[in-house]
């Protein structure tokens with residue numbers, strides 16, 4: 023086999039990103055946008071000693087699970103990667119991927135629950151960041167091609183909040199009419215870089231324009247857009263003049279118009295969402311996930327619980343309503359400030375928020391009587407080993423692990439199982455329809 027060869031390939035499986043997998047004399051070939059069960063003609067685009075990658079030249083035998091009603095930018099934009107699967111196939115893929123990852127990485131053979139469906143597989147994202155580009159005097163907006171910084175101009179996105187697009191189009195018109203310069207990544211010249219829009223479940227919006235410096239014309243444009251779109255409740259600038267790919271400058275936020283935050287309702291609790299607050303991008307599925315976390319903890323009101331990696335306290339405050347006391351730990355000081363604010367906003371008094379690394383701060387909670395249960399919701403890399411060692415040493419009876427990456431989850435579950443815990447439930451949730459990411463909620467209990 024060599025580069026450029028065209029082969030007839032039978033797709034026998036998916037890899038963890040949802041690419042089709044074929045084998046040629048036992049040698050694995052990954053094929054983007056190919057479905058399990060299909061026979062395709064594929065062109066070898068990349069090859070090394072362990073595997074090859076091929077693109078589809080022609081689908082010879084098509085799977086009934088192939089979705090033809092895909093976004094018109096699908097093959098160019100790097101945002102979604104499993105839009106070509108119909109929704110049931112997406113759910114099957116996610117379920118099997120979680121199950122095989124637990125086995126492959128953690129050597130855990132476990133009956134994984136069916137994936138909890140997303141009630142809205144389109145237009146579910148409540149936060150989007152869109153870059154701008156200037157071409158022949160026209161202002162374009164779009165998304166970057168997969169694994170590149172090449173902008174694909176787009177006039178729609180099927181997963182973003184439906185109210186965002188009209189605002190992006192109005193901004194582009196204003197930039198063109200008033201000759202506002204657009205930032206160029208190569209020369210590092212120009213004013214406007216990106217726009218971020220966040221929405222709450224009632225479609226109230228926060229607009230953050232990312233610029234290299236303050237500018238009076240920009241303020242005039244934003245004031246006009248704010249007046250025009252009554253659903254925009256908050257407008258910020260983010261001033262980022264650094265020549266980097268990092269979009270938001272952490273200390274560059276400047277509030278301009280409206281409120282300083284929007285309020286999101288999660289299970290009847292109110293959360294102030296600031297421009298840099300972490301919040302799950304799919305509101306309805308986040309609520310469903312948090313409800314399962316609460317179910318796993320049961321109805322014992324006397325429990326003391328730790329919520330590790332707590333962000334702005336979205337799980338912590340849900341827990342506070344059901345337990346005696348909850349301790350939220352989070353490393354970002356601003357998130358802890360927001361969590362405390364949210365606690366006051368909801369008149370909750372039985373939560374304590376601690377700012378610092380979980381692996382260090384949990385040591386201080388060792389002495390707290392009766393920590394009955396712990397919830398973890400770590401970032402993609404999973405939990406720190408020292409943190410898990412402390413949880414194990416504390417002999418906490420129940421663990422609810424919320425994970426956004428099956429690979430790190432499998433590693434951490436193996437460690438907990440080897441150290442006295444039994445895995446009771448693994449429930450995947452589809453928060454990111456059309457994309458291969460999957461969240462899981464797992465329950466573990468201490469073996470006596």
Ligand SMILES: C[S@@+](CC[C@H](N)C(=O)[O-])C[C@H]1O[C@@H](n2cnc3c(N)ncnc32)[C@H](O)[C@@H]1O
Nearest residue numbers: 300331332333336352353354379380399400401
């Ligand atoms: C996936 S988010 C979970 C947020 C929250 N539970 C929620 O549902 O909105 C992970 C959080 O862990 C925080 N984090 C990352 N590493 C940490 C560490 N070592 N100790 C404490 N918090 C950490 C991040 O800042 C982020 O807020």
